[in-house]
Amino acid sequence: MAANIGTGRAVSSTFAPLRIWLLLPGWLSIGFFLLIPVLLMLVYSFLTKEFRGGVIWEPTLAAYDQFFFDRGLFGDDPRRIEWKYISIFWRSIWQAGGATLLCLIIGFPTAFFIATRPDRTKVIWLLLVTVPYWVNLLIRTVSMKFLIRDNGPMNDFLQYIGLINEPLQLINTNIAVQIGLFYSYLPFMVLPIFAAVERYNFTLSEAASDLYADKWTILRRIVIPVVSPGIFAGCILVFVPSLGAFLAPDLLGGAKSFMIGSLIEEQFKGNIGNWPFGAASSMILLSLVLVALFFYARAQSQGERA
Numbered sequence: 001m002a003a004n005i006g007t008g009r010a011v012s013s014t015f016a017p018l019r020i021w022l023l024l025p026g027w028l029s030i031g032f033f034l035l036i037p038v039l040l041m042l043v044y045s046f047l048t049k050e051f052r053g054g055v056i057w058e059p060t061l062a063a064y065d066q067f068f069f070d071r072g073l074f075g076d077d078p079r080r081i082e083w084k085y086i087s088i089f090w091r092s093i094w095q096a097g098g099a100t101l102l103c104l105i106i107g108f109p110t111a112f113f114i115a116t117r118p119d120r121t122k123v124i125w126l127l128l129v130t131v132p133y134w135v136n137l138l139i140r141t142v143s144m145k146f147l148i149r150d151n152g153p154m155n156d157f158l159q160y161i162g163l164i165n166e167p168l169q170l171i172n173t174n175i176a177v178q179i180g181l182f183y184s185y186l187p188f189m190v191l192p193i194f195a196a197v198e199r200y201n202f203t204l205s206e207a208a209s210d211l212y213a214d215k216w217t218i219l220r221r222i223v224i225p226v227v228s229p230g231i232f233a234g235c236i237l238v239f240v241p242s243l244g245a246f247l248a249p250d251l252l253g254g255a256k257s258f259m260i261g262s263l264i265e266e267q268f269k270g271n272i273g274n275w276p277f278g279a280a281s282s283m284i285l286l287s288l289v290l291v292a293l294f295f296y297a298r299a300q301s302q303g304e305r306a
Contacts, residue, residue, distance in 0.1 A: 038286070041279045041282050041283060042279070042283055043279075044275055044276055044279035045063050045064070045276055045279035045280040045282070045283050046059050046060065046061065046063070046276070047059065047060065047063075047275075047276050048060050048062065048276065049062070049063075049274050049275065049276050049277070050275075053272070053273055053275065054275060055275050055276055060276075062276065063274070063276035063277045063279065063280035064280050064284075066082070066085075066274075066277055066280075067082065067085050067277065067280055067281060067284065068081065068082055068085075068086070069081060069082050070082040070084075085263070085281075088258055088259065088260055088263055089260050089284070089285075089288075091257075091258070091259060092243055092244075092259040092260040092261070093243065093288075095174065095177055095178065095181065095242065095249075095257075095259060096181070096238075096239050096240075096242035096243040096245075097239065098178055098181075099178055099181035099182050099185065099238060099239075099242045100189075100235050100238045100239045100242065102178065102182045103182055103185060103186050103188070103189040103234070103238045104189060104231070104234065104235065104238075106182075106186065106189075107186055107189035107190045107193060107234060108189075108193055108231070110129070110190050111189075111190045111191075111193035111194040111197055111230075112193070112197050113125075114126060114129070114190070114194055115194050115197035115198045115200075116197070126194070129186075129187055129190055129191075130187055130191075133187050137184060137247060138247060140183065140184065141180055141184065141247045141248055141251050141252065142251060144179065144180055144183055144252065145171065145176075145251050145252055148168075148170045148171065148176060148179065148252075149170075149171050150167040150168075150169065150170075150171065151167065154168075155167040155168055171252065172252075172253060172254030172256075172257070173253065173254070173256075173257065174253065174256070174257050176252040176253055176257070177248050177249050177252050177253040177257045177259075179252070180247075180248030180249075180251070180252040180253075181242045181245060181248050184241075184242075184245070184247075184248060185237070185238045185241055185242055186238075188234060188237035188238050188241070189234035189235070189237070189238050190234070191234075192230040192231075192233040192234040192237065193227060193230040193231060193234050194230075195230055196226075196227035196228075196229055196230025196231070196233075197223075197227050197230070200223065200226055200227055201226075204222050204226070205218050205222060205223065208221075208222055229300060232296055232299055232300065233296075235296075236292065236293065236296050239292060240289050240292065240293075243260070243261075243285065243288070243289065244260065244261040244264075244285055244289075245259065245261050246259065246261035246262040246264070246265045249261065249262045250262055250265075260281060260285055261285075263278075263281055264278050264281050264282050264285070266278075267279075267281065
């Protein structure tokens with residue numbers, strides 16, 4: 001084993017000849033389960049819709065044109081911007097952004113609380129956060145629908161304590177979708193922030209307190225900048241799956257809560273779907289996700305340079 005003096009890291013050449021073979025299973029898995037499906041969707045997005053489902057191998061941009069432009073019922077009207085699909089896309093963005101913000105508001109103090117508990121109880125708190133999410137997402141979403149329905153336990157309890165006089169109409173609303181997304185992805189926010197706070201050196205807070213800094217100043221000027229990598233990671237881990245979610249919008253929301261994930265799902269169901277359009281919508285969604293990841297990587301690199 002040779003020591004790298006410049007970086008302070010140990011570098012071993014013991015397995016250097018086998019490096020390619022050791023990485024081969026990982027690369028094959030990534031290629032088969034990730035790259036090939038994405039490339040297949042990319043190819044499908046440029047093909048022609050078959051009348052009874054599937055595709056015809058004739059290259060065209062019709063799917064992308066359908067997403068952004070309206071040419072009328074028979075396709076011969078002057079081209080106009082198709083706001084229907086753009087509005088669905090925009091709704092998906094702000095729903096995912098709202099779920100991310102809500103998870104951050106609840107997840108940050110939760111993660112901070114867990115990270116500052118004694119070691120003997122820290123595992124218990126982590127299990128309380130993670131164990132419910134071992135259950136299938138579909139089952140949890142259906143359970144949430146049962147909980148917040150008009151005659152569900154939540155409304156019955158609120159009426160019992162006199163907080164409301166009639167049931168809250170939550171099902172088939174944007175609020176219900178927000179609740180579903182928040183409940184589905186909260187641990188994705190808590191765990192990265194918990195890992196970042198656990199590595200935080202609390203002597204920095206003690207030093208700032210000795211210099212007469214108040215608690216809010218310490219939180220804003222010291223704690224948050226230091227644990228920001230965990231915050232960024234949590235935001236990405238919540239925003240990306242929320243953006244393409246379809247279970248929460250389908251089960252908890254109505255037609256006015258239709259999101260891009262539901263739109264893509266509909267295009268691949270039965271014989272009435274439009275595979276090229278679904279693939280094109282997936283590629284547009286993937287492009288947005290890549291943009292979000294680009295800004296995350298850029299923020300990370302800037303934080304490391306600072």
